[in-house]
Amino acid sequence: MQVHNDLYPVDPEQLKAMMEPGPEGPIYMVNLLKFREKAEYPDGRDSDLTGREAYMIYGRAVFELLPKFGGKGLFAADVTHLSLGRAEELWDEVAIAMYPNRAAMTAMSLSPEWQAIAIHRAAGLKGQLNIETVRPSGAASALFGELGPG
Numbered sequence: 001m002q003v004h005n006d007l008y009p010v011d012p013e014q015l016k017a018m019m020e021p022g023p024e025g026p027i028y029m030v031n032l033l034k035f036r037e038k039a040e041y042p043d044g045r046d047s048d049l050t051g052r053e054a055y056m057i058y059g060r061a062v063f064e065l066l067p068k069f070g071g072k073g074l075f076a077a078d079v080t081h082l083s084l085g086r087a088e089e090l091w092d093e094v095a096i097a098m099y100p101n102r103a104a105m106t107a108m109s110l111s112p113e114w115q116a117i118a119i120h121r122a123a124g125l126k127g128q129l130n131i132e133t134v135r136p137s138g139a140a141s142a143l144f145g146e147l148g149p150g
Helices: 012-018 051-069 102-110 112-124
Strands: 027-035 072-078 093-099 125-133
Touching (some): 051 093
Antiparallel strands (some): 027 093
16 A cells, blocks of 8 residues: 655646535544644745644644534544554544535635634645544444544
8 A cells, every 4th residue: 555645636636526416414624733843834824833833833724613614623633552553654643624524624725714724734734634434333332432423
């Protein structure tokens, strides 16, 4: 399995899929984040921020923006160890956000508010994986119990 961290969708099929309705009910976006050593702003501005610090400016603003689109931030934590499997390089942080559906996530990403703060995301991230997930139904969901609506 090859893995490529990206900042934006580069595959036309991924972009096309983001515009489709997607699964019923809420989606949980798992973000695997890799930070730059030093922030690199696309507009060339000087900065003494680390990549993580620049991304945290974005992260705090997104946390405030999510409810306007029916979503919310659920979880964020540093990656400290790979317990199983192998990876050439680990991500720095995992974050999970809930959206009522894929359309809400796409609408937020296209909003003027998101566009205004995204410069800090681009400055701070070396790359990331965004993995759309939904809660399983039936026997699989009983494995861990019902966690509620998020």
